[in-house]
Amino acid sequence: MVRRSGVSASTLRFYEEKRLIASTGRRGLHRLFDPGVLDRLALIALGQAAGFSLDEIALMFGPGGRPRIDRHMLAAKADELDTKIRELSAMRDGLRHAAACPARSHMECPTFRRLLRAAASGTAGARRKKIAT
Amino acid sequence: MVRRSGVSASTLRFYEEKRLIASTGRRGLHRLFDPGVLDRLALIALGQAAGFSLDEIALMFGPGGRPRIDRHMLAAKADELDTKIRELSAMRDGLRHAAACPARSHMECPTFRRLLRAAASGTAGARRKKIAT
DNA sequence: ATGCAACTTCAAGTCGACTTGAGGTCAAGG
DNA sequence: CCTTGACCTCAAGTCGACTTGAAGTTGCAT
Numbered sequence: 196m197v198r199r200s201g202v203s204a205s206t207l208r209f210y211e212e213k214r215l216i217a218s219t220g221r222r223g224l225h226r227l228f229d230p231g232v233l234d235r236l237a238l239i240a241l242g243q244a245a246g247f248s249l250d251e252i253a254l255m256f257g258p259g260g261r262p263r264i265d266r267h268m269l270a271a272k273a274d275e276l277d278t279k280i281r282e283l284s285a286m287r288d289g290l291r292h293a294a295a296c297p298a299r300s301h302m303e304c305p306t307f308r309r310l311l312r313a314a315a316s317g318t319a320g321a322r323r324k325k326i327a328t
Numbered sequence: 329m330v331r332r333s334g335v336s337a338s339t340l341r342f343y344e345e346k347r348l349i350a351s352t353g354r355r356g357l358h359r360l361f362d363p364g365v366l367d368r369l370a371l372i373a374l375g376q377a378a379g380f381s382l383d384e385i386a387l388m389f390g391p392g393g394r395p396r397i398d399r400h401m402l403a404a405k406a407d408e409l410d411t412k413i414r415e416l417s418a419m420r421d422g423l424r425h426a427a428a429c430p431a432r433s434h435m436e437c438p439t440f441r442r443l444l445r446a447a448a449s450g451t452a453g454a455r456r457k458k459i460a461t
Numbered sequence: 462a463t464g465c466a467a468c469t470t471c472a473a474g475t476c477g478a479c480t481t482g483a484g485g486t487c488a489a490g491g
Numbered sequence: 492c493c494t495t496g497a498c499c500t501c502a503a504g505t506c507g508a509c510t511t512g513a514a515g516t517t518g519c520a521t
Contacts, residue, residue, distance in 0.1 A: 488496105
């Protein structure tokens with residue numbers, strides 16, 4: 196089982212098509228991968244968890260195969276995450292309050308309405324860019 | 329311009345199809361919406377920002393049209409956000425370190441490798457369920 | 462009266478990351 | 492030897508939230 200990697204055959208094939216990994220040969224029909232692929236898969240998983248797309252991750256591998264990771268990019272992603280964390284924190288606090296709020300209806304809770312307004316102003320006007328979940 | 333709502337015509341139509349909003353009539357071909365729709369749109373935007381899907385949001389409106397928001401659900405979503413925030417924070421710290429790390433290659437940085445292992449173990453074994461970005 | 466931007470319809474397309482389906486092949490274990 | 496089940500190929504499908512395209516209609520300002 197090549198699947199000691201933890202990812203499914205279809206995913207491996209998909210990654211191979213996308214040139215994120217390469218198989219080293221075949222035994223009959225079955226692909227063979229060398230162990231270095233496990234590192235690459237880990238790197239891919241990490242990249243994904245950090246919020247990079249597969250295409251972005253592909254750029255992190257030089258044509259040679261060894262990782263070429265730009266520290267600026269990492270820092271930029273960290274900043275991005277920081278922003279998202281702050282947004283999510285605000286949202287969490289708002290939800291928490293709304294959940295505990297004693298107002299008869301949520302519409303009567305000032306905190307809830309503040310959240311509403313914030314969400315509405317985020318949508319209106321400026322085209323939002325990938326707020327994502 | 330019905331678009332004082334800040335959302336595009338196509339989105340309004342899409343929401344109408346999905347029964348998230350309703351138009352109150354027509355003047356010619358053009359839909360007319362009553363002002364309450366603005367509140368609903370704000371609610372939808374808020375729900376989305378909090379990470380609810382449109383289908384989940386649809387359930388928050390009773391058949392009558394007034395919001396029927398379950399406080400338990402809000403609390404649950406807050407907990408979910410909390411978890412995500414912690415994950416993102418760990419990731420951000422790891423990225424930050426990796427960005428500043430003086431090792432010749434990222435592969436030689438212990439922090440980076442710890443991140444790698446964490447990501448790999450997240451992927452392997454258990455089928456991850458919507459870790460999302 | 463007329464020009465035109467903003468709306469309308471409906472079907473189909475987009476994006477990302479995979480998965481699924483149908484039909485086929487093959488190496489190893491009993 | 493033969494079954495089995497893990498793999499293979501290739502095209503197409505999935506999900507969510509919309510957008511786009513093509514072709515047509517309309518309300519409003521001038």
